Amino acid sequence: MTELTLYHCVSARSFRVLWALEELGLKYQLVVMAFPPRLHAKEFFQINPLGTVPALVDSCGVLTESASICEYLSQVYGHGVLSEDKGEADYGRYLNWLSAADATLTFPQTLILRYSYFEPAERRQPQVVDDYTRWFLGRLRGVESALQRGSQFLCQDRFTNADIAVGYALMLAEFLGLRPQFQPLTAAYWQRLKERTAFVDALGAENRSARLQGVDPQPSPLIRP
Numbered sequence: 001m002t003e004l005t006l007y008h009c010v011s012a013r014s015f016r017v018l019w020a021l022e023e024l025g026l027k028y029q030l031v032v033m034a035f036p037p038r039l040h041a042k043e044f045f046q047i048n049p050l051g052t053v054p055a056l057v058d059s060c061g062v063l064t065e066s067a068s069i070c071e072y073l074s075q076v077y078g079h080g081v082l083s084e085d086k087g088e089a090d091y092g093r094y095l096n097w098l099s100a101a102d103a104t105l106t107f108p109q110t111l112i113l114r115y116s117y118f119e120p121a122e123r124r125q126p127q128v129v130d131d132y133t134r135w136f137l138g139r140l141r142g143v144e145s146a147l148q149r150g151s152q153f154l155c156q157d158r159f160t161n162a163d164i165a166v167g168y169a170l171m172l173a174e175f176l177g178l179r180p181q182f183q184p185l186t187a188a189y190w191q192r193l194k195e196r197t198a199f200v201d202a203l204g205a206e207n208r209s210a211r212l213q214g215v216d217p218q219p220s221p222l223i224r225p
Contacts, residue, residue: 004028007047007055009035010210010217011175013066013106014054016168018206020070020161022198024078030209034216066168067098070161082161090155094162097154101165104139108132109172136173137181147185152192159196167193
């Protein structure tokens with residue numbers, strides 16, 4: 001079996017891929033870099049010209065989009081166990097959540113991060129942070145609505161990549177201090193996700209690898225306040 005190598009930063013979107021690898025029980029090499037790698041690991045540009053994580057390397061080459069990598073791993077190495085197929089009732093909903101996790105949920109969080117932490121103090125924009133916090137919480141109503149169907153998960157009443165993709169947005173929201181504003185079903189859903197064995201194992205693998213590779217295992221101050 002081809003060795004999978006994941007380039008990762010603590011608490012970055014690449015955590016989705018790490019979580020999927022653990023859910024699938026795959027063997028992999030984890031390379032943890034200081035955040036952001038484009039500043040701290042110039043050699044990484046030879047692997048991913050964008051200088052971003054994740055970067056998953058296997059026989060097909062290099063993949064760099066977290067939700068797509070999770071789907072790739074499920075289909076190529078996991079017999080589709082984390083995926084929905086077109087014969088399932090929630091197939092359309094599944095595809096929608098994979099895109100919504102970034103386009104609808106994580107997008108406003110990137111602006112919150114930028115204007116709270118990325119920019120120097122004189123360029124920070126509290127109004128932008130407030131506006132996009134409200135935007136994120138408004139979009140999060142979609143998760144609450146989906147869970148009102150009575151399912152423990154977002155699609156087909158089973159755990160899928162949709163839960164990994166959306167779960168990371170909830171993880172980032174907790175780092176941003178927004179968990180107290182989650183609605184009840186969303187808060188309970190996030191708690192269930194955090195208690196999954198693979199999620200806990202992914203956090204453990206991240207912590208061990210970071211320490212072994214000389215990287216601060218705590219989330220970057222640019223990611224976590």
